[in-house]
Amino acid sequence: MDKFRMIFQFLQSNQESFMNGICGIMALASAQMYSAFDFNCPCLPRYNLAYGLGILLVPPIILFLLGFVLNNNISMLAEEWRRPRGQRGKDPAVLRYMFCSMAQRAMIAPVVWVSVTLLDGKCITCAFCTSVPVETLGNASNPSLSQGEMKRVLARIPCKEIYDGQELIANEVAIRYLRCISQALGWCFVLLMTTLAFLVRSLRPCFTQAAFLKSRYWSHYIDIERKLFDETCAEHAKSFAKVYIQQFFEGMSTDIAAAHCHPPRKTPVDVGEAAEKLLGITDQGTMNTALKSWHRSKPPLHLHLPALPSANGWAGEGQPPTHPPAPRKETATYYSRV
């Protein structure tokens, strides 16, 4: 029991570090995904904006949802949220705590993607190349180009091989300008996120420490209770199956003995336990019959307790006892709070 307790505590104290580990791995995976992704600007007037902003914003949404999916506490939160009130009140503070801690972890990978994208600069260059201020950076006084033509020329800025607007605005100048803006945005975004994270973490002890301790305790409690309940049910199922199967074999053996008009075999005393374990089935034909009936007609899920005088112990025998009516509250004195 001691070992179980220690392992359990280790897991419990490390549940948070386990989730932090997954969170870190997802952040690294997001940076790796970006560098492995082959960015390919379409270099066409309206498509550029859609492509650039799409690459900037759609993968973070996917990563955010993935962060929730990979977090195994999400089902616990959903369960606690949707359960009927019953005899135990629901505390919205606990639900909020669980949701906030999951959301914070899920936000990290998207923030990394957006930062890396902005610091790299390709997306913003692709998306906003048609909005470069040609008057200040190049020669806007070229009269032969209409508005649409100019946009088409500017849209090719990210694609150096097909760019043909050197007289309008030099390619390197435009790219440097857009990249500078993108990197400035990126660093400001990083600073904003770290400042927010710092404020969220440091303002909590100043205002709501007591409520926080309560929510944290009860959210851990709900998690532990769920795990323990599953363990208890698993133990119960094991014992149930054991007794059940034992009774099935005993029933088979009695049945076959009765059908073949053999008196129940008396196992010689010296054979002992091994013979007992055979449960009366000692030849291939009998075993085959047992297996066939296990598959074709499983008996109902009703254990016959030892004191019941049952002669034929199997298949289709007694009906389960009639269900007790809905529990009367006055018998459940356990539940009352004194």
Add this chain to the structure above:
Amino acid sequence: MDRFRMIFQYFQSNSESVMNGICGLLALASVKMYTSFDFSCPCLPRYNMAYGLGIMFIPPIALFFCGLILNRQSLVMLEEWRRPQGRRKKDAAVIRYMCSSIMQRAMVAPIVWIVVTLLDGKCLICAFSGSVDPEKFVGFANASLGQVQQLLARVPCKDDELMRNNTSRKAVSRYLRCWSQALGWSILLILIVAAFLARWLRPCFNQVALLQARHWSNYIDIEQKIFEETCCEHSRLFAHKCILHFFESMQEEIKLHSFNLPREGEGAEGEEDLLRGITDQDQMNKLLKMWYYEKPPLDVNQVTQR
């Protein structure tokens, strides 16, 4: 119990080394971030200064906040600072000690970034290329005022068409880089001398107060950890009792309402204990349904009359 004590001792001795490790990792991460960052000076008159100084100062601020966030002790310090006095007095010296040790560790990564930036030189070249005196450089001495600003702004961009063959560009670059590296090394020297003096001279001033502050700050940290572990253990036991009582109460109801003959309890005693009186698919379904629809209240005082 022995093992628990060993684990606690491990935590105690390693709290500082864990924090030092995080601090070191953050410093390495800051160097890695700088080398993988693709510095790209805009080479435009007003933008250069903003970009160069921005790259030099904004990431250190972000790294500083990261250092504070990743350090667990900063939360402990804040809690100790903001807690109501209650029956335990607050010691300002302990809080100051914790604050200073947290700040020192959080400052390492930003300083590493700034020093690496200065030693590399690109930021300063980008920021101050427009501020050099053009008279000193042959290639720029003859240009008109408006043009000279434009030209100087393009110095950081080696591949710019105007700058590709300009020999004075290299001269300006070298000049600024020299200043940048000198500044970097000087800052490094000053900081190391300051750290050295602080470590050496500290025992001369108020050693006793320092020992006390250090002891009590460790104590607060450990107390917090042990409290969390005790809460975990408690909630585990609470849950265990709650579930057992739930099964027992189901067993009671079944006994009251079922028509089975009273058991005499012979035979598989152990197994039936584990079964807790639930021996039927419907009973089990009912138990699971009750567990979902009517969780028992959080109260393990036993007031049942058996």
